[in-house]
Amino acid sequence: MAKKKGLLSVAALSMATVLVLSGCGGNNESGNNGATGANAGNTGASNSGNGGKVETKELSFMFRGGTDEQKAYTKVIEKFEADHPGVKVKITVTAADQYATKLKAAITGKKVPDVFYFNYGDLRAYVNSGVLADITEQIEGNSNIDIANIWEKGVNLYRYDGNVVGQGQLYGLPKDLGPFALGYNKTMFEKAGVPLPDKDKPYTWDEFIEVNKQLTKDNNGDGKPDQYGTGFNVNWSLQSFVWSNGADWLSEDGTKVTIDDPKFVEALQYFADMQNVHKITPSIEDAQTLDTYQRWMKGELAFFPVGPWDMPTYEKLPFDYDLIPYPAGSTGKSATWVGSLGIGVSSKTKHPQEAAELVAYLTGSQEGMQMLVDAKVQIPNLKDMAATWAADTATKPANKQEFMDIVNDYGRSLPGERTYNAEWYNLFFTDIQPVLDGKVTAADYVKAEQPKMQKLLDKALEQEAKSKQ
Amino acid sequence: METKSNLYRKEKYYGLLFILPPVLGFIIFGLYPTLYSVYSSFTDMDGLGQMNFIGLDNYKELWSDELFHKSMFNTVFMMIGIPIGLILALLLALGLNRGIWGTTAFRVIYYIPVISSLAAISILWQWAYNGDYGLVNQFLDLFGIEGPNWLADKNTVKPAIMLMAIWKGLGYTMLLYLAAIQSVPKDYYEAADLDGANGWQAFWNITWPMVKPVTFFLVVTNIIGGSQIFTEINIMTSTGGPEFSSASVVFYIWQKAFGNLQMGYASAMSVVLGLFIFIVTLIQFRLDKSNQND
Incomplete structure (x- = not known):
């Protein structure tokens, strides 16, 4: 009997240890589940509204921001969907301070969203490990966006040639620049x-x-x-x-x-x-x-x-x-x-063309940028738009x-x-x-x-x- | 005869089928991540893809990592709150057990923090501890005491978090104690009364020994929980406090794993923490056993 009890307590102890060790993983798991749950809700809604279409390409987009920013970006994405029939965007949004953890958990769990925000400091890590896709071709071949019209300083934060940041292929574009x-x-x-x-x-x-x-x-x-x-x-x-x-x-x-x-x-x-x-x-x-x-x-x-x-x-x-x-x-x-905060494309995405298109729309298109600037959540990414914006001394x-x-x-x-x-x-x-x-x-x-x-x-x-x- | 054994065999399978979900759940969500984390503690895993076996390097580095020592010390230091919380809760339970007026109301009041979200509570206390406008300092001000800026001073940040943890856990502990006290048979007290024991003697010789299993349970679970303190710290002092003075081990693990791409190193820390908890709990079980043999 005594022996049995001993065994039991060992079992209880190992359970306790297991709980500690897996605690961290468990939390991430639930975090992800929460996100997927939210997505599932979105998908359901958008699919039912789009029942007539034959083929819908679905992109997942993860970003962060305060309430004003969330509203502004959701609006731009609705516009994007309207301009691109057949493309649906699933949005996952988090509060600013939880974003980094959530993204890292998504990467570790191999569930990287098609399009996502990332910190420019992480560019090398994400490129070296094959998380980010090279979007040079899609961006340079996109007629809606003139890359020379975006701040060089901003664009160069997302160029990387395998050794040095600031030159080489493009792995993202700046969502905005934040001058302090x-x-x-x-x-x-x-x-x-x-x-x-x-x-x-x-x-x-x-x-x-x-x-x-x-x-x-x-x-x-x-x-x-x-x-x-x-x-x-x-x-x-x-x-x-x-x-x-x-x-x-x-x-x-x-x-x-x-x-x-x-x-x-x-x-x-x-x-x-x-x-x-x-x-x-x-x-x-x-x-x-x-x-x-x-x-x-x-x-x-x-x-x-x-x-x-x-x-x-x-x-x-x-x-x-x-x-x-x-x-x-x-x-x-x-x-x-x-x-700066970048927007990049996952190397595992099924729709690289559409994903890059979304990045371009959010960071460099006249219509997308104008909506964001009007919502006063950021300064313009585009030089010509910025000139007009800065000239307004009334506000x-x-x-x-x-x-x-x-x-x-x-x-x-x-x-x-x-x-x-x-x-x-x-x-x-x-x-x-x-x-x-x-x-x-x-x-x-x-x-x-x-x-x-x-x-x-x-x-x-x-x-x-x-x-x- | 044959049909009966058939039935039994079937029953056996049904039985196995019924225990399958929790066992599977344990293997998938418990055992596998644990073993994986033990394995990754011997690698340079960065959480992005890279994972090379590097032997004991992580553990060697841990040995001389000042911040790990500091966070370990902080974690153990904050456990000072555990006995304080237990004593307060026991006193409260004894008080409520006397059937004073409004017992039910008090029980509810003390239990509210337990059912509230820890994140919400942490934010509330963060405001309460604010040096300028915080509730705590305003209260101290009534007595002419100028309170410190609790969470920004390395000497007060740990006690401040400890105090909040005590407050949060009080209701739960109190309720368990109350239940234990109420299940002590009344005839013990009657017998003690007849023998002329005073209140203190009755408490010390009847109540305290009778609630001992609850105390043991609470100490064990509180130490396991206390070793993993994280949410409060992450919210109230998001950088680990001035000079890392409030960072717990789990906080440091989180920082390494999700902030600095050192998943392998973080795993090594969680293995050490797991072993630490295992050993401490083992000692407690041993002590409890030797007590029971007395």
Whole structure:
């Protein structure tokens, strides 16, 4: 009897272990099932509406976005279906933060959608492993789309020749480009009697601190400021300061972590000092990133980053805002990053022609792009359309040209996207808090962090080399 | 005679047929993924297609991976909440067992968090912990205490998540304890009463031993569950907290597998975690056995 009980408990134990081990897989499974379930619903609906047709080519399309974006894209796809009789598109859509996991699960489970969004940083991994299809022919042979009319910078993010990104065959097209500009609260400047910033001449770092100090104020007289210069999120704004000071995270050839460069240290220290020395941002106790966003919306901050995706929300702000270039460090030039999300085609698709057609429709066709721009979910991909769009200074922000300048001129890719994976780059931000809190100097930090990051970068390079075999 | 054995044989097949679905389910959704994950822990699988056998390399790397050690420590640290939760739940159960007014209402109130979605609860608590406008700090403010920015401070983020987990599990634990307490035969207490035992003695010598199997069950399941803590962390501190101070093992596994194309390495971590849970549970069973022999 005792023996039997022992056996039972071993069985129970192994069950427990099995549950742990398979837990991860199980979740993905259910995630996929959920997606298929949703698809099945869609298919059912579309098939019944299309009962008369003999042959329907069905494409699955997976994308992400907020509610506004989902609505806009669904509309464009309806238009696409109307323009292409015989082609039906099944839509799977997720919230932004779940998308990457879902896509990776779909790839692992060999259920890649025909057309899908992907992060441009993943281009090499997906091409090397044969997930993405080469769509050069279909795109160049498509009369509806003039590839020369799309930003080169955007298109080049999706060209890859097996070694270098930026040349070679086309494996996708940019859904859009996301220039990360700097905005300022015009109403606050006017109220405080501070001269407005010049949109053609960036502040120097010293000037920037000076202006911020003038705008950090205690309006209600409780001894604590309730209006601040700024409040940047280190994850998205440090880049501008590092780059405009002539430094970077990564060496030109992408093999060395270069954060121990004195110019990098200077930029990081400058960034941390905004809070700890100059006190032009909400204090540590007073704020974290979420709150600075809220404070900007409430009109308590003078400067805050603005992306094109913010425009619909910021339109309703209770104050007037506009865009300017980021303050310039020792190079004298402003710098910031420009993000992008690609749309690609699965190499396993049954309808490569139609799939590429859908990509072209969403990224480069006049009618598709116009609908998306009108819905205010992105800036135009097409140069001619963008020129008209930027010339409209009647709607906020007036200086839309700044977005265009970033895309055309000084916007760069995020360092983490230039490498096979971004683990090394993310570690920098995981450990950064003590520097921001003023407990560790920038110089000490980079010294301790560089070897750890280099180790992860080496690993990413090794992974990349392996994936090419 | 012959027909009877025929019947039995048929019955045997029917029996086998009936147990087939769960057994098949276990093999397809349990055993196979487990074995596959053990195998992939010896490879450099990237989740996209590549999968080469690399022997023990993943495990060797784990040995010196600072972030793995940190996430393991965080996971174990957050289990401090388990005994706290059990004690609170037992106290509550004892209280409710006294038949004070509104017992049913309280039972419902304490059980609401249990049936709520963990994701929704995590988002709610994320707001509650907000340094500026959060409920927690507003409450502390009433007493003149300036609360920290809970989730952004590496010293408070773990206790903050622990507190939420305790709150979430309280109702379930309490209900199990309540059921156990109510099933203790009344004559034990009567006998103790006659012998002149006070309340504390009655609790310590009757109630506590009688609910021990429930305590054991809860400790075992809570430790297994606690080792796999993920959702709360992923939602409340989406980057693993300042300096990775709230990242659990499962969070790190997820990050490696789905963020950094290192499925093989992630599998190695889940094997280690699985073994860890297996061993801890084994020890618990042993301890429980030796207790029972006393």
